[in-house]
Amino acid sequence: MPDRSPDLATPLVAWYREHARDLPWRRAEFHERYGGWGVLVSEFMLQQTPTTRVIGHLDAWLARWPTPADLAAEPPAAAVRQWANLGYPRRALWLHRAAVQLRDRHGGIVPADVDALLALTGIGDYTARAVAVFSYGQRHPVVDTNTRRVLARSLDGRAQPGPPSRRDLARMCAVLPADDADAAVMNAATMELGAVVCTARAPRCDSCPIAQLCRWRARGYPDTGDLRRKQARYEGSDRHARGAALRSLRDAAGHTVAIDEVIADWPDPAQRDRAIDSLIVDGLAETVDGMLRLPQ
DNA sequence: GACCCGTGGGA
DNA sequence: TTCCCAAGGGT
Numbered sequence: 001m002p003d004r005s006p007d008l009a010t011p012l013v014a015w016y017r018e019h020a021r022d023l024p025w026r027r028a029e030f031h032e033r034y035g036g037w038g039v040l041v042s043e044f045m046l047q048q049t050p051t052t053r054v055i056g057h058l059d060a061w062l063a064r065w066p067t068p069a070d071l072a073a074e075p076p077a078a079a080v081r082q083w084a085n086l087g088y089p090r091r092a093l094w095l096h097r098a099a100v101q102l103r104d105r106h107g108g109i110v111p112a113d114v115d116a117l118l119a120l121t122g123i124g125d126y127t128a129r130a131v132a133v134f135s136y137g138q139r140h141p142v143v144d145t146n147t148r149r150v151l152a153r154s155l156d157g158r159a160q161p162g163p164p165s166r167r168d169l170a171r172m173c174a175v176l177p178a179d180d181a182d183a184a185v186m187n188a189a190t191m192e193l194g195a196v197v198c199t200a201r202a203p204r205c206d207s208c209p210i211a212q213l214c215r216w217r218a219r220g221y222p223d224t225g226d227l228r229r230k231q232a233r234y235e236g237s238d239r240h241a242r243g244a245a246l247r248s249l250r251d252a253a254g255h256t257v258a259i260d261e262v263i264a265d266w267p268d269p270a271q272r273d274r275a276i277d278s279l280i281v282d283g284l285a286e287t288v289d290g291m292l293r294l295p296q
Numbered sequence: 297g298a299c300c301c302g303t304g305g306g307a
Numbered sequence: 308t309t310c311c312c313a314a315g316g317g318t
Contacts, residue, residue, distance in 0.1 A: 042314090043314065043315095044315095045314090046313090046314040046315090047313095047314070047315045047316070048312095048313060048314085048315055048316090049313065049314085050312085050313050050314095051313085051314075053313090054314090087313095088315090088316095090316090090317085091315090091316085094316080094317090121316095121317090122315090122316065122317085123316080124315060124316045124317080125315085125316090126314070126315060126316085127314085127315075127316085130314070142314085144314045144315080145312090145313075145314075145315085146313095146314070147314090164315085188314095191314060192314095194314095195313090195314075200311080200312065200313090201311075201312085230311095231310090231311075231312070233309095233310090
């Protein structure tokens with residue numbers, strides 16, 4: 001029988017109330033102004049993109065499109081351009097699709113129901129629950145990479161978590177406080193700890209509120225090995241070519257480029273062709289008699 | 297579950 | 308310079 005899980009919530013919640021960063025989407029006026037839409041947009045941008053970079057883009061996005069209907073009224077190309085260099089431009093496309101779905105199926109209102117949120121394009125287990133919890137105050141496990149690392153270290157005594165799994169949701173749920181509001185803070189606090197203190201490299205255990213009950217620390221910080229898949233090299237990759245091709249479409253003065261002119265100087269012509277084809281397949285580009293452009 | 301998808305800052 | 312990694316999701 002494993003030990004009973006220690007109480008992570010009490011110290012984490014107390015720590016968060018004292019040390020939480022002042023981020024835009026945590027401010028009361030942000031929620032008053034943009035509601036669930038603001039939270040949804042911020043969570044979309046935060047998918048695999050560092051917090052500091054998102055901060056520089058969120059205000060402009062919401063000022064331009066303060067409601068889902070505002071975004072849905074414009075072509076996908078506008079979303080992809082506004083997305084700029086946030087990375088993974090499919091997210092801009094999916095956010096636009098979600099806005100259309102919100103307008104057509106939900107009266108332009110971001111639903112509070114997790115299953116309804118999960119049905120929207122680009123919203124998975126994390127984002128659906130983040131919206132339900134941080135915008136609507138519900139009690140659900142919000143599990144991101146930071147949460148998984150904190151649980152792996154504090155409860156399992158491992159340096160790194162295994163690959164993401166739905167089991168993580170049940171584990172997080174088991175350590176959430178019973179009260180809805182406390183559970184929401186616990187979710188945010190666990191992510192915050194992973195982002196600021198219990199970091200992937202060089203964790204700052206000296207300032208950790210749960211160091212006393214951390215099993216990884218108690219075991220002497222064993223290197224249990226990183227079970228995650230290693231990220232492929234970007235330079236010279238297909239993704240690199242795709243990124244360059246999309247950028248040329250984004251920045252095109254007339255918003256349209258002859259296909260032959262798209263990253264024409266790319267060193268690997270076959271890779272260039274794959275990049276353009278994959279953009280078309282993904283819906284990030286479309287052809288109009290020999291010309292290429294963002295989706296209208 | 298494996299693999300795919302960008303971009304830039306920090307160590 | 309090179310490598311790591313970042314509030315994930317779709318296929």
